[in-house]
Amino acid sequence: MNYNHALVTGGAGFIGSHIVEKLLDKGIEVTVLDNLSVGKKENIPVDAKFVEGDIQDINLLKELTNQCDCIFHQAAKVSIRASMNECYEDAQTNLMGTLNILRACEDAKVKKFVFASSMAVYADSPKVEPIDENYKKGPLSPYGIAKLASEQYIHLMCRKNNIKSVVLRYFNTFGPRQTLTPYVGVITIFINKLLNGESPVIFGEGNQLRDFVYVGDIASANILALEKDITEVTLNIGTGEPTSVNRIAEILIQKINPGIKAIRGPEYPEELKISFADITKAKQYIGYKPEFDLEDKIKEIIDYIKNNS
DSSP states (O other): OOOOEEEEETTTSHHHHHHHHHHHHTTOEEEEEEOOSSOOGGGSOTTSEEEEOOTTOHHHHHHHHTTOSEEEEOOOOOOHHHHTTOHHHHHIIIIIHHHHHHHHHTTSOOOEEEEEEEGGGBOOOSSSSOBOTTSOBOOSSHHHHHHHHHHHHHHHHHHHTTOEEEEEEEOEEEOTTOOOOSSSOHHHHHHHHHHTTOOOEEETTSOOEEOEEEHHHHHHHHHHHHHSOOOSEEEEESOSOOEEHHHHHHHHHHHHOTTOOOEEEOOOTTSOSEEOBOOHHHHHHHOOOOOOOHHHHHHHHHHHHHHHO
């Protein structure tokens, strides 16, 4: 199936802007919808149409969905820790915003809906082993709860409206253009601290295992999900390789400021201790294969932050 015009919600943001670039490279017209609460205008390629607005605006959504044949829903309030204290605001954006988009699709000509979900839908793993898409769901945060509910609504309502749906569960994404916040993106946070001559803070023992996946691989997975003729499919998007937070700190300290030592902070119970992806299903369904290695990409991220801070 060919697609001509994509709507990318959150397309001025970290992951969304990389997806926009790849869609344009494929010759697909792109409209970016973003409220610029986190995203930045300068992230948007000049060839994309930009609409400043919010996914809470149902009239605007109806107008935009009538112009596109595929949607990449990336807009979200992304913070596991902050969602504990802002569960209403989290649900308003991450769940009700998603339902708004689905409502706007009812009378539109959208053929494919690709959704950015998260590893936060899973329960913690007691073993050091990759988790597949059937692994126990047990979100430890309101953010994870909203993502899991959104997944289910998307598959259900897209089926009802004859729209093909694909849910991609992102693991720990890193790369250029990630907005610095106290809550999201340990690599970005650590690099900024070290460049400023400050100690990175490791919460808990630092033995938490994460699957750090480069944003270029995440963007490629979205394009593959569009191109493959599949529906009602949910896929993990990561690397399948675990890396500890201690190891991240060690790599970055060595590369940026070897005289600094990390310091310890309190553990956060809402964050998973062991979480890395089994990507077998993504390989089978969309031919996904991560191309970028964590340590090979670290210098690029350091240089990007140096040049843009």
